[in-house]
Amino acid sequence: MKMRGSKRNMLLAGILLLAMAGIGHGYASWNREQSISMELATGKFKHFFSQKGDCSAEIVDEAGNELQSIASDWKTTDNRTTAEISFREGLPMELLAEGNYLCLSYPIEKNGTVVRLTEADFTKEAEQELTLEPKDVFLSAEGTLYRFDEADDFFKKPLVLAVYRAVEESEDGELRAKLYLKPQSEGLLEGMPEELKIKRGKLAKIPIIGDAGPMEEGIQVVYSLEVPIRLDQANAEKEAEEVER
Amino acid sequence: MKRFRLIFFSVLLCLFMGFSAYSYWTEQLKMKAELKVTYPLPIEIEEQEETEESKEGEESSGEGEKTGAESESSAPSESDASQKTEAGAAEEETKEKAAENPETKTETSAEKAETSGAKEEKTKAETAEKKEEKTRAETAEKKEEKELPSEAEKSGTEEKTASADGEQ
Numbered sequence: 001m002k003m004r005g006s007k008r009n010m011l012l013a014g015i016l017l018l019a020m021a022g023i024g025h026g027y028a029s030w031n032r033e034q035s036i037s038m039e040l041a042t043g044k045f046k047h048f049f050s051q052k053g054d055c056s057a058e059i060v061d062e063a064g065n066e067l068q069s070i071a072s073d074w075k076t077t078d079n080r081t082t083a084e085i086s087f088r089e090g091l092p093m094e095l096l097a098e099g100n101y102l103c104l105s106y107p108i109e110k111n112g113t114v115v116r117l118t119e120a121d122f123t124k125e126a127e128q129e130l131t132l133e134p135k136d137v138f139l140s141a142e143g144t145l146y147r148f149d150e151a152d153d154f155f156k157k158p159l160v161l162a163v164y165r166a167v168e169e170s171e172d173g174e175l176r177a178k179l180y181l182k183p184q185s186e187g188l189l190e191g192m193p194e195e196l197k198i199k200r201g202k203l204a205k206i207p208i209i210g211d212a213g214p215m216e217e218g219i220q221v222v223y224s225l226e227v228p229i230r231l232d233q234a235n236a237e238k239e240a241e242e243v244e245r
Numbered sequence: 246m247k248r249f250r251l252i253f254f255s256v257l258l259c260l261f262m263g264f265s266a267y268s269y270w271t272e273q274l275k276m277k278a279e280l281k282v283t284y285p286l287p288i289e290i291e292e293q294e295e296t297e298e299s300k301e302g303e304e305s306s307g308e309g310e311k312t313g314a315e316s317e318s319s320a321p322s323e324s325d326a327s328q329k330t331e332a333g334a335a336e337e338e339t340k341e342k343a344a345e346n347p348e349t350k351t352e353t354s355a356e357k358a359e360t361s362g363a364k365e366e367k368t369k370a371e372t373a374e375k376k377e378e379k380t381r382a383e384t385a386e387k388k389e390e391k392e393l394p395s396e397a398e399k400s401g402t403e404e405k406t407a408s409a410d411g412e413q
Contacts, residue, residue: 090281092283219286231272
């Protein structure tokens, strides 16, 4: 009797084991694990000067009309966050003294979220005032450029410039950073000597820099300038509207 | 005290977060330039000093000539000066001659120059004519020389043909 009962138990246990294995195998075959990965990051705002497009330096009036274009060479440094401009010709002080602006314009490469566009408002006070000390004084005579350290004190005065900034977008979608510089002090040419008399022998002793090029006879004063341009992100509401569109 | 510390650090944290967020959402670019501003100014170069120097130079060169050192690299101004002095001396001579012989015609330096110019032209024309004549004569002589051997050749061939006829 004892043997018969144990056999029955063994059989039941085996059936149970088989059933459990079958259930487990069926569950495993009809189940697949799936995962969803997601990455959340903040927006990017890393714009820099573009190497495509035209850079320009021109003298404009208050309405923005171009009066004269200035030939210049441009290059970018510091991972394209700095634009260096070297003028091939001098800026005529006559035009600047009449209340006109020197406009430096450089294209910006978009790399990130929307940039807030700003316009230069000349009716308001300047955003910044720059006082530039003269670096070099040159004399242009008979087609030759001389280093003229003995220039009149008038030419050694610091130049005060009012700075206006603008970030504009053209119809093509090109973003441009613009810098407007205007001599701040009124009567810039007041007190300028009417004529410069120099003896031939003295001129011969002055070190020659090179050919005067297109520069007319006169005095050329070189100032060193460094102006920051700040690009801000456009406000969130505006951005949200653009996204909805 | 603990509450005060907590507030202080939370304010500090907020400020830090605010600044870092602002700096993240702004980009600062720079523009560097060397402004060359030109002032229109008429420049008058005085030649006084140079003329004085040139005068000094002339004086020194004159002294050199006086000493008898003849240099070919003398300045053109110096040669002009010497020419002028010669012309002046010639004029003086003519004046003296005129004073001695009032009936004779006095020639000024200008007239002399004209006459000398005319003479030069004449001499040039004469030399050109002479050259042409010479060249013509030479060409004629050459032609004659060329013709002579051809005639001799011709005569040689005639003799040969005559001898051949004789043999026949």
